[in-house]
Amino acid sequence: MLPGLLSLLLLLPALRVSANTVPEPCEVDDEDVRCFCNFTDPEPDWSSALQCISAVEVEIRGGGRSLEQFLKLANTDPKQYADAIKAVRTRRLTVGDARVPAQLLFGALRGLGYSRLRELTLENLEVSGAVPPLPVEAPGPALTALRLRNVSWTVRGAWLAELQQWLKPGLKVLSIVQTQPLVFSCDQLGIFQTLTALDLSDSSGLGEQALPAALCPLKFPALQSLALRNAGVDSLAGVCAALAAAGVQPQSLDLSHNALRPAAPGAPSCVWPRALSDLNLSSTGLEQVPKGLPAKLNRLDLSCNRLSRAPRSDELPEVSTLILDGNPYLDPEAHKHQDQKNSGVQACARSTLALGVSGAAVLLRGAVGFA
Numbered sequence: 452m453l454p455g456l457l458s459l460l461l462l463l464p465a466l467r468v469s470a471n472t473v474p475e476p477c478e479v480d481d482e483d484v485r486c487f488c489n490f491t492d493p494e495p496d497w498s499s500a501l502q503c504i505s506a507v508e509v510e511i512r513g514g515g516r517s518l519e520q521f522l523k524l525a526n527t528d529p530k531q532y533a534d535a536i537k538a539v540r541t542r543r544l545t546v547g548d549a550r551v552p553a554q555l556l557f558g559a560l561r562g563l564g565y566s567r568l569r570e571l572t573l574e575n576l577e578v579s580g581a582v583p584p585l586p587v588e589a590p591g592p593a594l595t596a597l598r599l600r601n602v603s604w605t606v607r608g609a610w611l612a613e614l615q616q617w618l619k620p621g622l623k624v625l626s627i628v629q630t631q632p633l634v635f636s637c638d639q640l641g642i643f644q645t646l647t648a649l650d651l652s653d654s655s656g657l658g659e660q661a662l663p664a665a666l667c668p669l670k671f672p673a674l675q676s677l678a679l680r681n682a683g684v685d686s687l688a689g690v691c692a693a694l695a696a697a698g699v700q701p702q703s704l705d706l707s708h709n710a711l712r713p714a715a716p717g718a719p720s721c722v723w724p725r726a727l728s729d730l731n732l733s734s735t736g737l738e739q740v741p742k743g744l745p746a747k748l749n750r751l752d753l754s755c756n757r758l759s760r761a762p763r764s765d766e767l768p769e770v771s772t773l774i775l776d777g778n779p780y781l782d783p784e785a786h787k788h789q790d791q792k793n794s795g796v797q798a799c800a801r802s803t804l805a806l807g808v809s810g811a812a813v814l815l816r817g818a819v820g821f822a
């Protein structure tokens with residue numbers, strides 16, 4: 452998947468360390484914890500990645516290059532290097548900025564099956580070509596977290612189902628952000644039995660219309676936390692309906708950075724997931740507390756909106772923690788200034804003071820601010 456990793460995992464015995472290596476693409480910190488490689492140079496010294504063997508956290512950047520040249524390695528049977536791979540300490544690996552044949556990516560996953568890797572992050576990758584057939588023996592690593600940001604696949608909807616089959620069960624955190632289009636082949640997807648956190652943020656084309664399909668029904672039975680930040684969602688009722696349709700029951704729902712519009716009068720209301728206790732509506736352009744919120748919440752974040760007066764208690768759900776900072780009624784001057792600087796729903800002056808303070812205290816803080 453990445454030359455550095457491959458040299459670590461598949462090529463270990465074959466590596467030749469070249470002499471003219473200034474500057475080194477890879478750097479390890481003094482504690483041997485973090486190793487960072489930047490292979491931007493047109494003729495990089497791949498063997499520099501050997502330094503990363505002792506690091507717990509490894510990040511490898513490919514400078515946007517194609518890794519086609521390593522394709523022949525994908526057919527190497529990683530079993531013969533199993534002991535070497537087991538010795539690698541890496542728990543967290545980030546690979547970014549490259550064009551990767553799917554065959555190579557999945558070949559590397561297979562090698563990582565022998566590793567102690569727990570968290571894998573892929574960023575700014577273009578994955579091309581078909582996914583190779585699943586090998587008969589145990590597949591890839593036992594990840595607890597898989598994070599993909601801006602990863603594109605030539606095999607459209609099917610890639611998540613494929614990827615899932617190459618991982619040992621036990622994934623808890625899945626994040627697929629900045630991905631267009633966000634379409635999964637739900638019928639091919641297995642059940643993510645242990646997945647508690649799903650993040651589908653920054654895919655502006657999503658919206659509540661495509662949401663039910665992205666939240667593959669009944670595939671996330673253990674979900675506790677769902678993030679849909681900046682996901683093109685514009686109606687709370689729509690999100691509520693999508694959650695109901697998909698049968699997900701999150702306790703925590705992050706809808707921040709979506710431009711929410713007020714519910715149309717007489718619009719059908721929806722039954723929110725029973726477990727929902729934490730709702731984030733920060734930076735959603737709200738001018739008033741929206742109608743149709745769950746009746747009771749533990750925490751409601753309404754910060755960085757356009758509330759021009761303090762919400763009345765009859766507008767609010769029963770809530771223990773209410774976050775209201777960054778609304779114009781609390782500090783009209785600061786807000787005017789912010790709007791000039793950067794427009795849109797993101798403009799916000801947050802005070803760190805208010806986070807996590809109880810609702811009563813936050814409201815009081817607003818009042819005190821004007822005293």
Ligand SMILES: *[C@@H]1O[C@H](CO)[C@@H](O)[C@H](O)[C@H]1NC(C)=O
Pocket residue numbers: 489490491492512
């Ligand atoms: C990698 O190196 C190139 C060239 O030296 C540099 O422009 C780039 O910012 C570096 N990337 C990172 C993530 O450090």
Ligand SMILES: *[C@@H]1O[C@H](CO)[C@@H](O)[C@H](O)[C@H]1NC(C)=O
Pocket residue numbers: 549574575576577601603
């Ligand atoms: C997304 O990844 C591609 C490479 O696949 C890269 O060219 C592009 O700059 C990335 N976009 C962002 C916003 O980082």
Ligand SMILES: *[C@@H]1O[C@H](CO)[C@@H](O)[C@H](O)[C@H]1NC(C)=O
Pocket residue numbers: 680705707708731732733734750752774
């Ligand atoms: C709500 O979302 C905003 C923006 O994404 C974030 O800064 C804030 O920490 C979140 N609030 C809570 C209570 O997690």
